[in-house]
Amino acid sequence: MQRSIPLREDMSIPVETSVHPEVAGEEPVVEVQGLSLWYGAKQALYDVTLNVPRGKVTAFIGPSGCGKSTLLRCVNRMNDLVDTVRIDGSVLLNGDPVYGPGVDVIELRKRIGMVFQKPNPFPMSIFENVVYSLRIDGERDRRVLTEVCEKSLRGAGLWEEVKDRLEDSALQLSGGQQQRLCIARAIAAEPEVLLLDEPCSALDPIATGRIEDLIQELKGAYSILIVTHNMQQASRTSDRTAFMFLGRLVEYGPTSAIFLTPRVKETEDYVTGRFG
Amino acid sequence: MIWLAGGSLVLAVAMIAGLLVLVVAKGGGTFWPGPLLRIDRVEQTPVLGELAADETYTLDEQLLEALPAELRAPARAYRDRHGQTLRRRMLRTGNYELTGDHFTWVRAFEEAEESRPEWAVVVERITHGRFYGYPKAFRRDGATLSSDPEGIWELFLEHHGGAVERRRERARIEKHESGKVRRQENEARLAHKRALLRHGADAPEARAAERALAETTRRCEAEGERLARELRGLDEENDRYVLVLETVSGQEKELKLSEIVRAYPANRLGLFPRLGVYFSRWWEYLSDDPREANSEGGVLPAIFGTVAMTLIMSILVVPFGVLAALYLREYARPGPVVSAVRIAVNNLAGVPSIVFGVFGLGFFCYTVGGTIDQLFFEERLPDPTYGGGGLMWASLTLALLTLPVVIVATEEALAAVPRSMREGSYACGASKWQTIRRIVLPRAMPGIITGMILAIARGAGEVAPLMLVGASKVAPDLPIDGEFPFVHGERKFMHLGFHIYDVAFQSQNSEAAKPMVYTTTLLLILIVVALNVAAMILRARLRRRFTSGVI
Numbered sequence: 001m002q003r004s005i006p007l008r009e010d011m012s013i014p015v016e017t018s019v020h021p022e023v024a025g026e027e028p029v030v031e032v033q034g035l036s037l038w039y040g041a042k043q044a045l046y047d048v049t050l051n052v053p054r055g056k057v058t059a060f061i062g063p064s065g066c067g068k069s070t071l072l073r074c075v076n077r078m079n080d081l082v083d084t085v086r087i088d089g090s091v092l093l094n095g096d097p098v099y100g101p102g103v104d105v106i107e108l109r110k111r112i113g114m115v116f117q118k119p120n121p122f123p124m125s126i127f128e129n130v131v132y133s134l135r136i137d138g139e140r141d142r143r144v145l146t147e148v149c150e151k152s153l154r155g156a157g158l159w160e161e162v163k164d165r166l167e168d169s170a171l172q173l174s175g176g177q178q179q180r181l182c183i184a185r186a187i188a189a190e191p192e193v194l195l196l197d198e199p200c201s202a203l204d205p206i207a208t209g210r211i212e213d214l215i216q217e218l219k220g221a222y223s224i225l226i227v228t229h230n231m232q233q234a235s236r237t238s239d240r241t242a243f244m245f246l247g248r249l250v251e252y253g254p255t256s257a258i259f260l261t262p263r264v265k266e267t268e269d270y271v272t273g274r275f276g
Numbered sequence: 277m278i279w280l281a282g283g284s285l286v287l288a289v290a291m292i293a294g295l296l297v298l299v300v301a302k303g304g305g306t307f308w309p310g311p312l313l314r315i316d317r318v319e320q321t322p323v324l325g326e327l328a329a330d331e332t333y334t335l336d337e338q339l340l341e342a343l344p345a346e347l348r349a350p351a352r353a354y355r356d357r358h359g360q361t362l363r364r365r366m367l368r369t370g371n372y373e374l375t376g377d378h379f380t381w382v383r384a385f386e387e388a389e390e391s392r393p394e395w396a397v398v399v400e401r402i403t404h405g406r407f408y409g410y411p412k413a414f415r416r417d418g419a420t421l422s423s424d425p426e427g428i429w430e431l432f433l434e435h436h437g438g439a440v441e442r443r444r445e446r447a448r449i450e451k452h453e454s455g456k457v458r459r460q461e462n463e464a465r466l467a468h469k470r471a472l473l474r475h476g477a478d479a480p481e482a483r484a485a486e487r488a489l490a491e492t493t494r495r496c497e498a499e500g501e502r503l504a505r506e507l508r509g510l511d512e513e514n515d516r517y518v519l520v521l522e523t524v525s526g527q528e529k530e531l532k533l534s535e536i537v538r539a540y541p542a543n544r545l546g547l548f549p550r551l552g553v554y555f556s557r558w559w560e561y562l563s564d565d566p567r568e569a570n571s572e573g574g575v576l577p578a579i580f581g582t583v584a585m586t587l588i589m590s591i592l593v594v595p596f597g598v599l600a601a602l603y604l605r606e607y608a609r610p611g612p613v614v615s616a617v618r619i620a621v622n623n624l625a626g627v628p629s630i631v632f633g634v635f636g637l638g639f640f641c642y643t644v645g646g647t648i649d650q651l652f653f654e655e656r657l658p659d660p661t662y663g664g665g666g667l668m669w670a671s672l673t674l675a676l677l678t679l680p681v682v683i684v685a686t687e688e689a690l691a692a693v694p695r696s697m698r699e700g701s702y703a704c705g706a707s708k709w710q711t712i713r714r715i716v717l718p719r720a721m722p723g724i725i726t727g728m729i730l731a732i733a734r735g736a737g738e739v740a741p742l743m744l745v746g747a748s749k750v751a752p753d754l755p756i757d758g759e760f761p762f763v764h765g766e767r768k769f770m771h772l773g774f775h776i777y778d779v780a781f782q783s784q785n786s787e788a789a790k791p792m793v794y795t796t797t798l799l800l801i802l803i804v805v806a807l808n809v810a811a812m813i814l815r816a817r818l819r820r821r822f823t824s825g826v827i
Binding site for chain 1: 694696697698699700701702703704705706707710714715718719820
């Protein structure tokens with residue numbers, strides 16, 4: 001980012017998060033409290049605090065490298081896979097601590113669905129992809145598996161397209177279909193929260209539109225966190241938007257307010273496209 | 277630069293193609309029945325045989341002086357007329373027990389006349405190599421049934437099949453039935469010895485074993501006598517039919533029909549009978565046991581040993597290598613120790629194979645095998661059971677030899693599994709092992725199979741370590757048979773690579789064995805190719821399942 005925006009004079013002082021009053025009292029599904037994160041010596045998140053409301057779509061926006069994906073991956077502890085990571089602060093999922101002694105990461109991840117930037121279907125059949133999380137729990141009852149498979153594929157709007165070839169390799173699907181398959185896989189375990197990490201960045205516009213429609217359909221039944229670098233997408237799909245910049249949460253409020261009447265100058269600069 | 281690179285490639289391809297063409301041409305031609313030449317020589321007896329070599333050489337004064345006195349004059353005359361460079365041909369003249377030679381050189385100045393006699397016959401025998409001559413008589417019970425070639429040949433064709441049948445039956449009785457009797461007797465003896473060792477001479481167990489031994493010995497003796505009678509019967513029947521041949525120099529020779537593997541009047545054969553002889557020889561080669569110190573007959577035990585050893589080696593090396601690579605790549609924390617281990621593994625691939633052979637002999641045969649013998653086969657000592665070379669130890673040694681190949685290939689395959697796939701699995705709540713088993717390993721499987729292909733290619737062609745840990749010149753029993761426990765890891769086995777070495781360098785009749793070397797090489801190459809193709813088909817199938825072109 002070459003053109004820097006005027007930050008407050010002293011960069012070492014964390015930027016105070018501007019939280020709109022509409023989001024302050026909502027019932028949270030994920031609570032992030034004073035979260036800081038370091039990759040080795042480099043700090044990627046600075047004292048982030050926010051509540052993600054239940055049953056709504058919350059979008060994280062911000063320029064590349066602002067830490068929005070990192071924040072998302074803190075919720076299901078995917079950052080643990082990086083050796084040098086160090087985390088301070090706390091995250092709660094429905095009141096249960098995500099970080100802390102005695103937390104079973106594997107059980108925790110089973111409560112959270114995640115969809116990645118690039119579609120990552122597993123090298124197995126469509127059916128086995130969808131029921132993967134049940135398989136690893138040892139579910140063998142064919143009836144249960146079939147039921148869950150159909151329900152999840154219907155939920156992901158893919159059922160009609162693949163119902164006749166469930167035993168085919170998932171890798172033969174198109175990119176958009178693969179991504180919807182990944183969504184079906186994520187919702188098969190009935191997660192408490194669904195994390196979408198730039199789910200449309202590798203897709204064409206038509207496939208993107210379908211995913212966005214799908215997000216609207218899933219809203220309510222699931223609490224969704226979506227990271228996106230596409231501001232139109234954020235404004236179209238989300239109820240709440242958090243703007244992040246240089247590892248800090250700058251502003252958090254209803255999507256319409258963030259896009260139409262932002263309170264912080266940096267947010268306004270970003271959503272109006274003056275940098276990013 | 278492009279010329280240099282392209283030229284290098286062309287050179288490499290040309291060398292490989294040249295080698296293959298040589299092997300295929302020489303190996304494929306070994307069994308072709310050529311014509312029989314009769315050459316009348318000046319001042320010497322005529323020779324009859326198949327052409328084995330044809331070359332030119334320089335007849336200088338020194339060589340001329342070394343000739344026998346009566347040949348010097350014709351040689352000098354020939355040289356004055358045609359110059360110093362002259363042709364010499366080597367004929368396979370056979371008749372070893374009469375002449376003491378399998379081959380005869382005929383130099384151009386010796387040749388008086390060359391012909392292809394119609395009724396000259398090639399006889400392949402069980403022992404003493406080939407016989408060449410003219411049919412003189414066919415006798416049954418000492419009475420001559422026919423003495424003109426046509427009649428003799430008809431009688432020969434009529435009775436030869438029966439004689440071959442009887443010979444096979446005889447071999448079967450000797451090998452299987454007598455073998456069974458001997459084995460039973462041996463086992464009873466060993467049981468007795470075991471009882472003595474475990475319980476002492478006065479214990480009731482030892483007494484019981486002694487009684488059982490006496491009983492078995494009696495039964496086996498009776499059985500052995502019955503078999504001997506049967507064999508005598510076959511021998512008497514075989515002795516009745518005799519083919520009398522006359523050599524080119526006029527000696528007569530009686531051959532029992534049962535000694536004859538195959539005989540044909542080489543100069544009378546049309547194309548199709550010739551092809552018949554060709555393919556019947558190939559069939560014998562692929563399906564029979566070797567004879568005449570491996571230089572004739574078949575290589576079935578060697579084919580069998582090679583394939584069995586390679587398969588057992590693959591079964592051993594792949595799981596072991598994959599697990600080692602899994603630890604290195606997935607579990608071990610990257611650092612100087614892991615790097616050191618990786619370098620060591622890579623270097624292991626460069627250790628001369630004979631070193632592995634020595635290690636296998638010292639560790640597997642003497643230490644592990646010796647201990648097994650001490651613990652379980654005490655009664656057979658000092659004869660080793662597992663304490664010597666054998667199929668099991670050879671497979672293990674080669675597995676060790678090819679382990680680095682599998683580890684390196686597997687590590688590369690594991691590293692190539694996209695990170696996104698692992699993350700997707702972890703995000704679903706899979707544990708590390710579940711992710712490895714369900715996602716990483718299936719995805720890496722084509723690469724692992726590539727490692728297996730490389731291991732097979734290396735292992736099947738290896739000879740040096742096998743000489744120490746179990747390959748032998750002749751192995752009477754196949755290492756896998758219908759007898760419990762079916763796979764006999766302690767048995768010695770034959771191997772095509774070792775067979776090539778043995779035939780080429782250890783054979784008494786090396787000139788006659790030379791074509792067999794080419795043929796065996798051809799066969800070994802074909803087997804390695806076949807094993808590789810099988811693995812490649814497997815890999816292509818896996819690849820279709822686990823990867824795709826989309827994204």
